Amino acid sequence: MHETVEILQSEEVGKGVRTLRFEYHHKVSPGQFFMVWLPGVDEIPMSASYCEGRKGITVKDVGPATRSLCNLRSGDRIGIRGPYGHGYTLHDGRILAVGGGTGMASLLPAVEAIGDPSRVDVAIGARNVSELLFIDRAKAASKNVRTSTDDGTNGLKGTAVDLVADMLSKERYDLVLACGPEKMLFYLLPLLRKHNVRCELSLERYMKCGAGLCGSCALDEKRVCVDGPVFTGEQAQTMIDFGKFRRNEAGQQIKL
Ligand SMILES: Cc1cc2nc3c(=O)[nH]c(=O)nc-3n(C[C@H](O)[C@H](O)[C@H](O)COP(=O)(O)OP(=O)(O)OC[C@H]3O[C@@H](n4cnc5c(N)ncnc54)[C@H](O)[C@@H]3O)c2cc1C
Ligand code: FES
Secondary structure (H helix, E strand, C coil): CCEEEECCEEEEEECCEEEEEECCCCCCCCCCEEEEEECCCEEEEEEEEECCCCEEEEEECCCHHHHHHHCCCCCCEEEEEEEECECCCCCCCCEEEEEECCHHHHHHHHHHHHCCCCCEEEEEEECCHHHCCCHHHHHHHCCEEEEEECCCCCCEECCHHHHHHHHHCCCCCCEEEEECCHHHHHHHHHHHHHCCCEEEEECCCCCCCCCCCCCCCEECCEEHHHHCEEEEHHHHHCCCCCCCEEECCCCCEEEC
16 A cells, blocks of 8 residues: 655756655665555656665666656655565674665665674765765765776776775675676676675566565566565575566566
């Protein structure tokens, strides 16, 4: 059942990316997601980018529903249900959070929930400087925030995986949390295995119900909405479709 909420704040946080804040009085854990309903447009999954106090989502304009969300302003209304899914487990020890593009939206609440800036490092990757998200917010929650851009306009020139390789050559981590394009996660996994570091990866699939009923989010035998969206590296390792295929709204297999 949706709850109608009023948008209290709409802020551009990167090129074509906006954060919407609203009051929603339910407990939300880092890594969980909402189903967001825009009457007459669509209902889509969105990670919680703020889990405490005033809740939030951070939306990249990639199609009709996300564009409509990005066009909303204070006073507009949307329907929210959830939160759904399993979030990150915030273990003891040294943690590295790795976010590619809007993947930072799901990760930042986890970085903040760790609550100790010396216990968590952050690697933020994007195609270029205008697409790097939440650097200041990350710096408030971590003493070591590094960036990479594909075109070298900020931080290390290369991919987020190149940046993680550099960070692993200098530091030892007990756990890596990661969210971003699936190809990034696909290439991150063998690097982490080589360094013998456990990880939790947040994955996306097309979703309709968000609650385990329709099967549209199937990833091998898992349903991403209830079994994920956060999976362990061991789980991802055994998934045949991981990093290779997703399914569209018609259930057709599409190469990633
Ligand atoms: C658990 C979860 C959390 C998400 N969190 C966020 C978030 O925090 N911020 C954000 O901007 N987006 C997030 N997304 C992705 C977002 O839901 C889609 O981009 C959105 O549904 C696209 O809708 P649209 O109508 O704007 O575009 P569409 O026209 O439906 O899609 C635009 C393009 O994106 C592709 N696409 C759509 N959905 C997905 C998907 N799930 N995985 C891969 N490709 C897809 C389509 O095939 C098409 O190529 C999340 C998805 C999931 C499953
Ligand atoms: S979206 Fe319906 S089962 Fe996952």
